[in-house]
Amino acid sequence: MKTRITNIREIVTPVGSRVAVGADMDKLSVLTHSDIILSDGNIESVIPRNQEEQGIKHVIDAEGAVILPAFVDPHTHLVFGGTREDEFNLRIRGKKYMEIARMGGGINSTVRATRSESEDTLFEHAVRNLRDMVAHGTATFEIKSGYGLETETELKQLRVIKRLQESEPVDIKATFLGAHEIPPEYQGRKKDYVNLVCEDMLPAVKEQGIAEYCDIFCETGVFDIDDSRKILNRAKELGFKLRIHADELTPLGGGELAGELGAASADHLVHVTKAGIAKMVQAGVVFVMLPGTTFFLMSDKFAPAGKILEAGGILALSTDFNPGSSYTHSMPMVITIACLRMGLTIEQGINAATLNGAYSLGLQNVTGSIHPGKQADLIFLDAPSYKFLVYNFGVNRIRAVMKKGQLIYQKA
Numbered sequence: 001m002k003t004r005i006t007n008i009r010e011i012v013t014p015v016g017s018r019v020a021v022g023a024d025m026d027k028l029s030v031l032t033h034s035d036i037i038l039s040d041g042n043i044e045s046v047i048p049r050n051q052e053e054q055g056i057k058h059v060i061d062a063e064g065a066v067i068l069p070a071f072v073d074p075h076t077h078l079v080f081g082g083t084r085e086d087e088f089n090l091r092i093r094g095k096k097y098m099e100i101a102r103m104g105g106g107i108n109s110t111v112r113a114t115r116s117e118s119e120d121t122l123f124e125h126a127v128r129n130l131r132d133m134v135a136h137g138t139a140t141f142e143i144k145s146g147y148g149l150e151t152e153t154e155l156k157q158l159r160v161i162k163r164l165q166e167s168e169p170v171d172i173k174a175t176f177l178g179a180h181e182i183p184p185e186y187q188g189r190k191k192d193y194v195n196l197v198c199e200d201m202l203p204a205v206k207e208q209g210i211a212e213y214c215d216i217f218c219e220t221g222v223f224d225i226d227d228s229r230k231i232l233n234r235a236k237e238l239g240f241k242l243r244i245h246a247d248e249l250t251p252l253g254g255g256e257l258a259g260e261l262g263a264a265s266a267d268h269l270v271h272v273t274k275a276g277i278a279k280m281v282q283a284g285v286v287f288v289m290l291p292g293t294t295f296f297l298m299s300d301k302f303a304p305a306g307k308i309l310e311a312g313g314i315l316a317l318s319t320d321f322n323p324g325s326s327y328t329h330s331m332p333m334v335i336t337i338a339c340l341r342m343g344l345t346i347e348q349g350i351n352a353a354t355l356n357g358a359y360s361l362g363l364q365n366v367t368g369s370i371h372p373g374k375q376a377d378l379i380f381l382d383a384p385s386y387k388f389l390v391y392n393f394g395v396n397r398i399r400a401v402m403k404k405g406q407l408i409y410q411k412a
């Protein structure tokens with residue numbers, strides 16, 4: 001089935017089809033007077049508007065929209081019970097994220113809610129959040145567990161992710177994050193919890209085949225470098241690929257560890273060291289930046305995106321969508337924050353939010369740019385140019401989202 005998308009203001013895409021690094025990061029290809037030809041949900045070609053094409057069965061009028069690749073969000077905690085809006089107020093009044101966690105709030109309060117909610121209720125909430133993210137242009141996701149912190153509830157969260165994979169018209173990669181926090185019943189017995197993750201949870205997740213990646217919150221007061229190395233090595237041994245919450249609040253050395261273990265990504269990296277950057281670049285680990293989290297946690301210290309780019313790092317952007325440290329569905333908002341607070345250009349922001357996110361999930365041959373052979377995963381933007389995606393902050397200018405050639409969201 002061949003489809004022609006016509007009447008497009010601009011077709012905007014990363015220049016390369018695999019990954020954007022170095023000078024390419026600051027480039028986008030912008031074509032006008034051109035149409036996109038789709039064949040069976042894939043991009044077949046981009047041709048001049050006045051060129052004839054045989055065998056077209058269906059024409060989509062873009063009505064002057066700007067078309068970009070749909071976003072790839074490589075770091076979300078989309079499946080959770082409850083919400084934490086009261087912590088938002090506490091933080092405004094001066095309480096720190098980790099202080100709230102020590103008071104029994106934070107991740108462990110979401111753990112309580114996630115343990116008590118039924119699988120169906122968790123699923124219904126997750127569907128709603130996922131569709132809100134689709135409405136903001138995201139069509140490919142990574143989703144983590146990590147609010148169970150006991151084998152059965154971690155598996156319950158992963159089953160919800162599996163149901164989302166089966167029911168929602170998007171691509172989803174699942175990540176096991178059993179080492180997200182030390183659960184209350186293991187307070188003072190961290191080593192026992194690390195053993196539970198290694199000897200009970202990881203083998204159970206492996207056996208069910210419901211997660212491709214293993215992640216960990218490597219942070220002062222949570223899992224230190226030795227714990228993280230132990231868990232991640234065990235995961236690797238079982239065949240999981242690795243992601244890691246690294247150097248978010250303190251410079252603990254998570255970046256170095258990610259390089260050492262050859263992780264797919266290390267994420268946050270606000271406090272990553274020079275040595276950490278060098279090791280990650282050398283090992284080809286993707287730097288997933290979450291500036292929405294820094295913004296939401298009211299910090300002025302953002303990840304050193306400039307240094308990472310200078311060192312030749314592969315930089316991706318993500319929402320970190322979760323109820324505590326980043327309650328946003330919007331990749332455009334994250335790009336705007338990345339530009340204003342980390343100094344990315346609009347072009348670097350778009351490359352990071354599309355192609356490099358796909359690369360971090362091993363999906364660079366499938367999505368993340370507008371190149372022949374890739375899925376037609378596209379955003380229709382209601383704007384005079386692609387720059388308005390970022391420049392016009394805090395509003396949703398996305399008119400429609402297409403996944404594999406099907407419109408999966410259209411503004412009412």
Ligand code: NIG
Nearest residue numbers: 107217245320322323324325
């Ligand atoms: O990526 N840093 C740890 N994990 C999440 C926060 C989760 C939460 O607060 O519920 C993050 O920011």
Ligand code: FE
Nearest residue numbers: 075077245320
């Ligand atoms: Fe996170």
